[in-house]
Amino acid sequence: MSKLVKTMLISLVIIILVGVVGAVIVLNVLEKKDKDGEQSIDEIVEYSYQTPEITTDLSDGSFVRIQFQIITDGKHAREELSKREFQVRNILIKELAKMDEQEFKTGLSEVEDTLKLELNELMTEGTIQDVYTINKILQ
CATH class of the missing domain: 3.30.479.30 (Band 7 domain)
Structure with missing residues (x-):
């Protein structure tokens, strides 16, 4: 594979990982329940x-x-x-x-x-x- 294709694949994997980590953080922060499970x-x-x-x-x-x-x-x-x-x-x-x-x-x-x-x-x-x-x- 050429150097350009390798760079694009690595960049794509990094972007996907950052997106997944960001989604997990947002979902946990926006969770409606408190940490102890109490309802608001x-x-x-x-x-x-x-x-x-x-x-x-x-x-x-x-x-x-x-x-x-x-x-x-x-x-x-x-x-x-x-x-x-x-x-x-x-x-x-x-x-x-x-x-x-x-x-x-x-x-x-x-x-x-x-x-x-x-x-x-x-x-x-x-x-x-x-x-x-x-x-x-x-x-």
Whole structure:
């Protein structure tokens, strides 16, 4: 091969290597998630699902109206969760029916944990990251 062809091939290989290294750096810098895997607040808002207000009775005859913000790990999980709204309602009604007024006042975090656990068992397109109570009224 001539000297010109060798120089062109070496130059082409160097340009390709620089492009690949540059692409890897750009993709890692522009990654949406933090180094520890935490979601940004924008992702949390984008991937969250707000349940409608649910009104049900407790075991002692008291009534409660409650609403949750459920954080998923992605767009597909949020879409699946919105389709599973009837299952969310079912889980909440069953859990709240076991509680009396005092248990409800002190055990709301247990309801959130149970909802998260049971929904994760049902989900096929992602997972539930967290459940927040955003509205509650006890009557």
